[in-house]
Amino acid sequence: MKIKSQRDFWSGLMFVAVGLAFAWGATNYSFGSSANPGPGYFPFGLGILLALLGAMVLFKALTIESDGGAPIGKIAWRPLLVITLAITSFGLALPRLGLLVTMPLLISLSAAAGQEFRWKDALLNGVVLTAGSWVIFVWGLKLTIPVWPVYFGG
Incomplete structure (x- = not known):
């Protein structure tokens, strides 16, 4: 599969990695329930949401063509x-x-x-x-x- 946007690919990959790391780290805390959430409930949900957002950006980077492949620029x-x-x-x-x-x-x-x-x-x-x-x-x-x-x- 060809990467059609380098920027979207690497940023999506970063979002997935950070989101999964937060979700995994949140499993060390009490999860609780929806009615009485524990300290791990919110970071776990945000981590999963970030990973899903990253997966959508990754999908876009692999399917939608961009001008010049949207190369990664210099680090600011x-x-x-x-x-x-x-x-x-x-x-x-x-x-x-x-x-x-x-x-x-x-x-x-x-x-x-x-x-x-x-x-x-x-x-x-x-x-x-x-x-x-x-x-x-x-x-x-x-x-x-x-x-x-x-x-x-x-």
Whole structure:
């Protein structure tokens, strides 16, 4: 069988592998039932769903012709490294700086990974996503996430 889209083939294969790995890892936890799901229920379902999505992408890569075989391009190192740095910084800074400082920091750093970075857009996204995160996680779900920096009594 001929691969008709390299990008779709390898991304589909990656989705299948990651999905099956998550589903397999979730079997180490209690599954529970539909009425009372355990800690393994949700990751198992998501893993299977991701594997099915990957299988659909793989099927497309093997059956539908694309222009030039959709070759895999160069690895975009800058976005990969900048976004990894932003997420690591968020995890390290959240307990000390609180949600109100670290969310805009994460969003600004992540936006800087792209070619079309604009401070106005990054700050507007930072404000909206920080407010949304506070509403969902702190107010709605009552999670104990530090909101203010420790220096302000947070």
